[in-house]
Amino acid sequence: MKRNPIKKVLILVSILAIPGFLFFYLLPHFAKNRYKSLPIFGKKIVATTFHSVKGKKIPDTIYHVVPDFKLINQHNDTVSWKSFENKIVVLNLFYAGARNQQANQYIKQLSDSYEQKPLVKFVSLSVDPADIDRLKNIAADFKAREGKWDFLAGDTAQTYPLIRQGLLLDVVSDEGKEKSSFIFSHKIVLIDNLHRIRGIYDADNAEANARLEDEIKVLIAEYLRNVKDGR
8 A cells, every 4th residue: 555645745844844943942942051050159138129020020139249358469469359350260268387288289270271261260368367478489389370360368357257258168267376277168169250159169079179160161151141141
């Protein structure tokens, strides 16, 4: 029994049309949404203002941001958020006298891998105010690239509130008789261009490091998408 030629044509057209439909309609949709937005850390306040989404009024949210600061870097320059305008910042804590410099060693690898990507900057913030005179040598030891990786230090009256209330990390100074020591969070903080914390990672954990590397890319994609959309 011979098949109807019209049916054959319809079947062939369907077979050819389905991949085209998937490519032109479904794949762009999935590509646009394949990255899940990163969380925003810290307290959130519902504002009295609103924005509209598809005609529906949605209350605005005020998110926690890392406050501005004025600290000295390895080039003896004063550094503030103005120095990182429209940049994604990866930040860790350290001090020169610590035996474990694993976080700085990891930041060294990361900063080298992002050498040609000006959108991402790296900051290592000392918890020891005495490090302000050592920053140049510390940066030289790690071969920190100028304009890519800043080592910062300052008086504890400024750095400790910044660390505790701004970066949501812990730091304790132990003023011993022979030598001061410091207990602090061995964390790496991912901060977006609006100075919001989007990730906190254990510096000594390989799985956390891998997640950080993935989420830097997610944050880059979010930033570029917002720029494209005019946000």
